[in-house]
Amino acid sequence: DAGVIQSPRHEVTEMGQEVTLRCKPISGHNSLFWYRQTMMRGLELLIYFNNNVPIDDSGMPEDRFSAKMPNASFSTLKIQPSEPRDSAVYFCASSFRSGGNTEAFFGQGTRLTVV
Amino acid sequence: SQQGEEDPQALSIQEGENATMNCSYKTSINNLQWYRQNSGRGLVHLILIRSNEREKHSGRLRVTLDTSKKSSSLLITASRAADTASYFCATVFNQAGTALIFGKGTTLSVSS
Numbered sequence: 001d002a003g004v005i006q007s008p009r010h011e012v013t014e015m016g017q018e019v020t021l022r023c024k025p026i027s028g029h030n031s032l033f034w035y036r037q038t039m040m041r042g043l044e045l046l047i048y049f050n051n052n053v054p055i056d057d058s059g060m061p062e063d064r065f066s067a068k069m070p071n072a073s074f075s076t077l078k079i080q081p082s083e084p085r086d087s088a089v090y091f092c093a094s095s096f097r098s099g100g101n102t103e104a105f106f107g108q109g110t111r112l113t114v115v
Numbered sequence: 116s117q118q119g120e121e122d123p124q125a126l127s128i129q130e131g132e133n134a135t136m137n138c139s140y141k142t143s144i145n146n147l148q149w150y151r152q153n154s155g156r157g158l159v160h161l162i163l164i165r166s167n168e169r170e171k172h173s174g175r176l177r178v179t180l181d182t183s184k185k186s187s188s189l190l191i192t193a194s195r196a197a198d199t200a201s202y203f204c205a206t207v208f209n210q211a212g213t214a215l216i217f218g219k220g221t222t223l224s225v226s227s
Contacts, residue, residue, distance in 0.1 A: 106157035
């Protein structure tokens, strides 16, 4: 398996634009997580899906952020409209069992810069 | 908010020395995991220790867990320059439907 695949690897966009980050989890994994990493706040859990259903989205910063998982092999994280403070590295991770009961496999991340 | 807190924030050692990193957490956990992140890369799982375990080994890694003190430690023995990275502990709350919550990490620098 190629591991968790995220795209794009880098994204530079202007404030106010819509940004869509994509993630393909490892085949057979039934949990998917979106994290955001910044120097100031470290790694923050944004949202967690189990069997394509959002379980915990309490980490989503505000209504500008939304995440979907239409099927077991694809998830998106959308920011609309984007703001400079959204600049961060966004990671997607997947695991075989629900929640944190087994190890999580991380993608390489999407570095987002909002100017 | 972070559940785990690593200590120290940064650690610099020479090759061949041992490196010890600590993690403290606040609430009852199901398990605790350690991850490593090389600069500009994603996180890689190192080891998972369950709440009913006290010690676990994997190669040059040794992890301990003290649930009474709500703390864990990661020991890397005979460190190498390639061990230079950030190390994170991640906890899973002892309740259904929770995910991994990460601390802010320890940055380890091993010089040759």
